[in-house]
Amino acid sequence: MTGMSAPVLCPICLDNIEWPNTLYQRELRDGKLVWDELDLTGHTNPTKQEYLRTLAFVRCPNPSGDSAEPHYLPAIHNDYGKPIIIGVVGRSTSGKTHLLVAMLAELLRGRLSSHGLHFEIADRVQHQTFDDEIRKLRDGVQLQSTNDLIQSFASYLIVRPKGRPPKPLIFFDVSGEDFNDSNVTSTKQAGFLLAADALLFVDDPVFGLPGWRTHSKTAEQRSAAQAENKAFDGAISRLLRQTNMAELPIAVAITKADMLRYEFPVDHWLRRDDVSGPLDPRTFREESRDVFAVLQRYQAETMLNVYRQFSRRTMHVVSATGGASDGQRNFPRGVRPIRVLQPLLALLAMTGFLDTRAAAEVGR
Ligand SMILES: Nc1nc2c(ncn2[C@@H]2O[C@H](COP(=O)(O)OP(=O)(O)OP(=O)(O)O)[C@@H](O)[C@H]2O)c(=O)[nH]1
Ligand SMILES: [Mg+2]
Ligand SMILES: [Zn+2]
Structure with missing residues (x-):
């Protein structure tokens, strides 16, 4: 060296x-x-x-x-070449941190090994903090809003794809406020956007789906759902300064989809096993098509707009916890993540961690 x-x-x-x-x-x-x-x-x-x-x-x-x-x-850091960076984008309280923690907990349990993907923690000290979050969530404790002091990445892994050289993978999760362009101090914090190789855009049913359950929303929730999504807008405007933004692979996910568990066709997708069976690009296409229809039904223009601006993309419904918290920072019935690995598998396929013909078709 x-x-x-x-x-x-x-x-x-x-x-x-x-x-x-x-x-x-x-x-x-x-x-x-x-x-x-x-x-x-x-x-x-x-x-x-x-x-x-x-x-x-x-x-x-x-x-x-x-x-x-x-x-x-x-x-x-420098041993295996340039790390792949995946960032999560979404407004504050949209469920970014819960989703990322649930995803990593599942993948560290080896849930993607049937797809030939094995993971190892690269930064053990950094991971300690994350591990505490995984444990809390498993014990049904609600996680804190992401502190804007956390400038660093959320998690740093080494991926060992079967039969191929290892490759580092870094996840970024910042506070939703940090994407806001009018927030002067934010330039630094969401800076990872310009280095990202793929992005996961998320929003929840209450704010992301303006036409959903209009009658049971508070006036404040209704107007926030009608307004623009400052996190999406801020992220996109920063990305547009990159010439190749449209080429960036993305996944769009409706978080907290447990709220939509009785809605057709969301119910169908939530009942399906997460990342089971061989990778099939058709499954991603079908789920994307169904989520697209749900977004149209509930006038989710902000999410649809993001989706339309990229050329390699998938859409998903996910639930990090499987149900709502009791409002006192707890999940009394425990947490049960639903379909959280599906968007991650799409992103890993689209960033080249999976080297098969099927993987090359994901998101197209
Ligand atoms: N019903 C339900 N609620 C969830 C789920 N995931 C998160 N929540 C709730 O949503 C709230 C916000 O979740 P976070 O993950 O902290 O949101 P965030 O996007 O990281 O927020 P910031 O860090 O402030 O940007 C929490 O209070 C959780 O109780 C889910 O899958 N289902
Ligand atoms: Mg957070
Ligand atoms: Zn540095």
């Missing part, structure tokens, strides 16, 4: 950096995170040395100097 190396994109500050050589280790001392330099040159056993390196970090030099806090990347 010596000699000239190409610049590497830092997924946190989005600078292109010269890969640093100094290693660091992170430790919890008196309840505080501290970073110590790690010197592995004294090791005589290369296997052990290499193992220790996989647990280490490097400090991003942040050449643009725009990051107040120093930040660190897994030392293996």
